[in-house]
Amino acid sequence: MPLRTFVVTIFALFIAGAAYPTFAEESSKIDLKLNLKAGQTFKMTITTEQKIQQNFNGQPMDVNTVQTMDMLSKVLAVDSNNVAKIKMTYGDMKMKMDSPQGHIEYDTANPDPNTAQNNLALESMKNMWSSLKGMSITMKVDQQGKTKGYEGINEMLDAITAKMTETDPNSGAMIKAMLKQFLNEDSMGDMSNGMYGSFDSGPVAVGDVWDSITSLGGKNFPIDTDVTCMLKEVKDGTATIDMMAKIDMGTDQGKLIEQNGMKMNLIMTGVLNGYSKVDVKTGWLTESEVKHSMNGTIKMDPTPQMPEGMTMPMKIEGKTKVTSEMIN
DSSP, rough: OOOHHHHHHHHHHHHTOOOOOOOOOOOOOOOOOOOOTTTTTEEEEEEEEEEEEEETEEEOOOOEEEEEEEEEEEEEEEEEEEEEEEEHHHHHEEEEEEEETTTEEETTOOOTTTTTOOOHHOOOOOOHHHTTHHHHEEEOOTTSSOEEEEEHHHHHHHHHHHHHHTSGGGGGHHHHHHHHHHHHHHHHHHHHHHOHHHHHHHHEEEETEEEEEEEEEETSSSSEEEEEEEEEEEETHHHHEEEEEEEEOOOOOOGGGETTTTTEEEEEEEEEEEEEEEEETTEEEEEEEEEEEEEEEEEEEOOOSSSTTEEEEEEEEEEEEEEEEOOO
């Protein structure tokens, strides 16, 4: 699998996954927080459309994707401190991708064994998706939506790596090391905070506006976001929050990603805007739509595989839609 294709694809997937709004909920006033009960099960569907425009040594490397992912979140227990233990299981996934390596469509519910045949790059990506189906991680989440710990991340990494390297065994160590930059407790905590809400203390009323500065991606992949939210309305037990955010990945060398001798600096800025709907009773996110737009450059130092290094301008535009409902 070409290294630059893998890096760009994983980066794009992370941005899509991180496109959940993070909000401080405060309405005559409401004080939103997670009020979950053991046995509750929620189904969530995430659909992401994304266009990535890139240029490598004068050659366009555009990637267009549409991805749909189903997940189940089951509340296993809630302790005396109202910390919920939640088991999140990946369900079916659909993906369409157009890239310089070709076109791929894949549906875990109706897998086609000939999909991406004889194309190592696309075959590896297909294998990553198929390996996730049925995988679970367990997390502890407090009433403010903050994660307090995980179980199952290493097992998930091992399963993804094993499946992705079926077609290219020599790439196993590189793939696993790269995935660890994106799938670790720091980054998973940031993403799950968006999924389950991030509720700062203090109530808010309709029309109130508040700001927060949030870091996505953890220490290995820092993305600073300056978020402005407004409680738009509370109707039929649902709170609607409008949000916009500025994104800044910075330019300092302290934000370099280094793995297996490869140094990569992602210099990206952009904006997010959209809305989210939250069930007032449970604090659960029921609907969200976020559009994102980013511009910048990926810079990679020279390596034996790329003796001249790489500088690649990049533009990312997309939309992430989340719907969720309690099914038990």
